[in-house]
Amino acid sequence: xxxxxxxxxxxxxxxxxxxxxxxxxxxxxxxxxxxxxxxxxxxxxxxxxxxxxxxxxxxxxxxxxxxxxxxxxxxxxxxxxxxxxxxxxxxxxxxxxxxxxxxxxxxxxxxxxxxxxxxxxxxxxxxxxxxxxxxxxxxxxxxxxxxxxxxxxxxxxxxxxxxxxxxxxxxxxxxxxxxxxxxxxxxxxxxxxxxxxxxxxxxxxxxxxxxxxxxxxxxxxxxx
Amino acid sequence: xxxxxxxxxxxxxxxxxxxxxxxxxxxxxxxxxxxxxxxxxxxxxxxxxxxxxxxxxxxxxxxxxxxxxxxxxxxxxxxxxxxxxxxxxxxxxxxxxxxxxxxxxxxxxxxxxxxxxxxxxxxxxxxxxxxxxxxxxxxxxxxxxxxxxxxxxxxxxxxxxxxxxxxxxxxxxxxxxxxxxxxxxxxxxxxxxxxxxxxxxxxxxxxxxxxxxxxxx
Numbered sequence: 332x333x334x335x336x337x338x339x340x341x342x343x344x345x346x347x348x349x350x351x352x353x354x355x356x357x358x359x360x361x362x363x364x365x366x367x368x369x370x371x372x373x374x375x376x377x378x379x380x381x382x383x384x385x386x387x388x389x390x391x392x393x394x395x396x397x398x399x400x401x402x403x404x405x406x407x408x409x410x411x412x413x414x415x416x417x418x419x420x421x422x423x424x425x426x427x428x429x430x431x432x433x434x435x436x437x438x439x440x441x442x443x444x445x446x447x448x449x450x451x452x453x454x455x456x457x458x459x460x461x462x463x464x465x466x467x468x469x470x471x472x473x474x475x476x477x478x479x480x481x482x483x484x485x486x487x488x489x490x491x492x493x494x495x496x497x498x499x500x501x502x503x504x505x506x507x508x509x510x511x512x513x514x515x516x517x518x519x520x521x522x523x524x525x526x527x528x529x530x531x532x533x534x535x536x537x538x539x540x541x542x543x544x545x546x547x548x549x550x551x552x553x554x555x
Numbered sequence: 556x557x558x559x560x561x562x563x564x565x566x567x568x569x570x571x572x573x574x575x576x577x578x579x580x581x582x583x584x585x586x587x588x589x590x591x592x593x594x595x596x597x598x599x600x601x602x603x604x605x606x607x608x609x610x611x612x613x614x615x616x617x618x619x620x621x622x623x624x625x626x627x628x629x630x631x632x633x634x635x636x637x638x639x640x641x642x643x644x645x646x647x648x649x650x651x652x653x654x655x656x657x658x659x660x661x662x663x664x665x666x667x668x669x670x671x672x673x674x675x676x677x678x679x680x681x682x683x684x685x686x687x688x689x690x691x692x693x694x695x696x697x698x699x700x701x702x703x704x705x706x707x708x709x710x711x712x713x714x715x716x717x718x719x720x721x722x723x724x725x726x727x728x729x730x731x732x733x734x735x736x737x738x739x740x741x742x743x744x745x746x747x748x749x750x751x752x753x754x755x756x757x758x759x760x761x762x763x764x765x766x767x768x769x770x771x772x
Contacts, residue, residue, distance in 0.1 A: 351652040412646025421638035554614040
């Protein structure tokens with residue numbers, strides 16, 4: 332199987348699996364909406380304050396929500412042996428892994444991007460700022476997915492993997508968070524979000540180029 | 556197709572040793588396996604049968620020794636080697652939520668085999684699962700789960716099969732079916748290594764390889 336066919340196999344198979352466990356996917360989205368809804372309730376109802384903290388909260392919520400879905404990326408395949416079959420396939424493992432991560436992003440990352448305007452409205456963000464927020468999430472969630480994939484593969488077979496995964500991935504996600512939330516902030520201050528978006532885009536490209544190889548290596552190590 | 560059975564297929568293993576942590580499981584394992592031959596791998600629990608199969612497949616790295624296929628070290632080209640083997644470990648690799656036919660379909664596509672609905676139906680019928688085609692894997696009985704693994708082997712054009720306890724949980728008819736499937740594979744010039752405690756109803760005589768009791772590190 333060549334790389335293209337391997338990506339397609341991983342993508343279509345994992346999307347089919349995600350369709351079978353829609354509840355798990357829905358939990359991620361419900362979590363995102365719940366967390367973002369808690370802040371307006373818990374803080375004083377000052378529109379200026381809410382609009383100011385909205386990007387940061389939306390981003391932290393997206394980060395935590397994406398963490399919630401990560402264990403299902405490889406742990407299930409590892410437990411039932413299908414990860415071994417992937418590793419033994421006559422196909423490049425980085426490509427199979429890339430297809431899986433792409434499906435994971437489509438199932439749990441892309442819906443966050445689409446739900447972000449809803450969170451923005453709750454905080455009274457103006458339409459232009461909501462647009463920037465969506466753009467940053469669109470560029471940033473693939474980076475989160477790849478950081479998470481590497482972490483998920485590295486913590487395969489360890490006890491307390493999910494907690495370890497959070498400790499491993501959250502610090503690495505800090506730059507994404509800073510540039511993601513900062514983009515909305517600087518556009519509202521009239522500085523433009525160009526630089527932030529470019530950096531996020533660079534991060535997305537970098538993670539897509541190196542992510543598959545690092546993740547595949549981590550998967551192979553997990554069998555030893 | 557690089558995976559097809561060809562004359563001159565030969566697996567040569569020399570001085571192979573594997574460890575679990577710091578404990579040596581086995582050492583100085585060597586054999587040569589040619590077309591139509593199969594090894595029945597025996598030994599007490601914990602002697603490293605599964606580890607030997609995993610080392611041959613390339614899932615774990617042996618601490619010493621060499622594995623060659625068609626005269627070439629298998630480490631030289633992982634993809635060529637993986638195109639030659641069908642490995643079934645003690646974890647079967649099926650998804651709980653997918654149906655029997657759907658599981659088989661994804662596995663065959665991964666193996667590079669055709670997987671159109673008519674073929675899937677034939678394969679499932681061959682192993683006695685025609686009525687379970689749409690049943691989720693988690694609802695199959697232990698024996699039926701094994702039979703799904705047999706369906707994959709029936710379809711497999713890979714020359715070397717590495718099977719870990721292939722007949723566990725199979726009823727008498729299932730074991731006989733496994734014997735038929737393995738015999739047909741060997742008749743076509745295939746090779747196989749089966750780790751098992753059970754007597755396998757296979758016509759072709761086995762080369763027996765007993766891994767010793769716990770070797771000292």
